[in-house]
Amino acid sequence: MDKTKYIKNITSDDNNYTPKELGYYFPAEFYPHKATWLSWPHRESSWPGKIDKIYQPYSKFIAEVSKGELVNINVVNLEMKDFALKYLKQTEANFEHINFYIHPTNDAWCRDHGPAFLINPLAKDYKKVIVNWEFNAWGGKYPPFDLDNRIPLLIANELKLPVFNPKIIMEGGSVDFNGKGTVITSKSCLLNKNRNSNLSQEQIENYLMDFYGVEQVLWVNDGIVGDDTDGHIDDTVRFVNENTVLTVTETDPNDENYEILQTNLEQLKNMKLIGGKPLNVIELPMPKPVIYDGIRLPASYANFYIANEVVIVPIFNCDNDEIALNIIQKCFKDRKVIGIDSTDIVWGLGSFHCLSQQEPAI
Numbered sequence: 001m002d003k004t005k006y007i008k009n010i011t012s013d014d015n016n017y018t019p020k021e022l023g024y025y026f027p028a029e030f031y032p033h034k035a036t037w038l039s040w041p042h043r044e045s046s047w048p049g050k051i052d053k054i055y056q057p058y059s060k061f062i063a064e065v066s067k068g069e070l071v072n073i074n075v076v077n078l079e080m081k082d083f084a085l086k087y088l089k090q091t092e093a094n095f096e097h098i099n100f101y102i103h104p105t106n107d108a109w110c111r112d113h114g115p116a117f118l119i120n121p122l123a124k125d126y127k128k129v130i131v132n133w134e135f136n137a138w139g140g141k142y143p144p145f146d147l148d149n150r151i152p153l154l155i156a157n158e159l160k161l162p163v164f165n166p167k168i169i170m171e172g173g174s175v176d177f178n179g180k181g182t183v184i185t186s187k188s189c190l191l192n193k194n195r196n197s198n199l200s201q202e203q204i205e206n207y208l209m210d211f212y213g214v215e216q217v218l219w220v221n222d223g224i225v226g227d228d229t230d231g232h233i234d235d236t237v238r239f240v241n242e243n244t245v246l247t248v249t250e251t252d253p254n255d256e257n258y259e260i261l262q263t264n265l266e267q268l269k270n271m272k273l274i275g276g277k278p279l280n281v282i283e284l285p286m287p288k289p290v291i292y293d294g295i296r297l298p299a300s301y302a303n304f305y306i307a308n309e310v311v312i313v314p315i316f317n318c319d320n321d322e323i324a325l326n327i328i329q330k331c332f333k334d335r336k337v338i339g340i341d342s343t344d345i346v347w348g349l350g351s352f353h354c355l356s357q358q359e360p361a362i
Helices: 003-007 051-066 078-088 146-159 201-212 258-269 320-331
Strands: 033-039 070-075 098-102 116-119 128-131 175-177 182-186 216-220 237-241 244-249 280-285 310-315 336-341 356-360
Touching: 033 146, 051 070, 051 078, 051 310, 051 336, 070 078, 078 098, 098 146, 116 201, 116 356, 128 146, 175 201, 175 237, 182 201, 182 237, 201 216, 216 258, 237 320, 244 258, 244 320, 258 280, 280 320, 310 320, 320 336
Parallel strands: 033 070, 070 098, 182 216, 244 280, 310 336
Antiparallel strands: 033 356, 116 128, 175 182, 237 244
């Protein structure tokens, strides 16, 4: 039976099958992209006193990504598009690869409010679909978030793609994938009662498997200090191929991240992938603490973004920048690793990975 007939209408409320049952899965970030989706930053309260300083490094990020794929940017209105173009014209962006969509947002963190694109290369009609997870601004911390919560549906409508609606809270930065049936996440975030308080760990695992099309869920305990997302995995552990993760570690026993990251490291070293193969773990240093206005920020080299031709790494003007860039470059022999100063961007409590969401090519 061709199960894809159940998703021909652009909805999934009445579907008899989950994405996994229909053969869909979330590909790894290093899988070829059609596009990168962004939401242009405009919420001053996300970067109080600093928002004007983020546009130059943010535009440089867009320019580097645009050399190898489309960059689709959600903007509130045409005035915001013109504002964005003013900054982008100061870069070497490939403007043939840059598109703007009037999709109003509350904030800029497209990794978390953007669509989750799943693929099924064998599907007859729709080889790509969208999962529309619910978004509540990391446990209701930063209302309003109603516009952000609509973004997956707006993009699905634009691309005329089917949508599945799990109707639970999930953020893209809380999960990372190897593209071969495994997702890794953190207990501090996904089991936090400010997300889905009515669900057990087993129930959440079932949602991950059913709606991301995976077979295995791996858990670490916690995230880094200063992370207002309650411990997103994209600040700590990232797949760089189907068998290997980069994970940040702290060598200073007096640093408040030391025990957190040592515990995560020990857990990772004991993990096995599907089929029993041990997870290959490569350690990545943490930058020196980034403090602004008396607040420790969630600065991490793990918040890199893997694009088609480049890997964009946040750097923080410290001695560990070059060490981290070299380690990451060794993991991506087919891509150029580029460091972009994220000292101002991280005042928004995130960086380049948090700001972006990939759309796979198929």
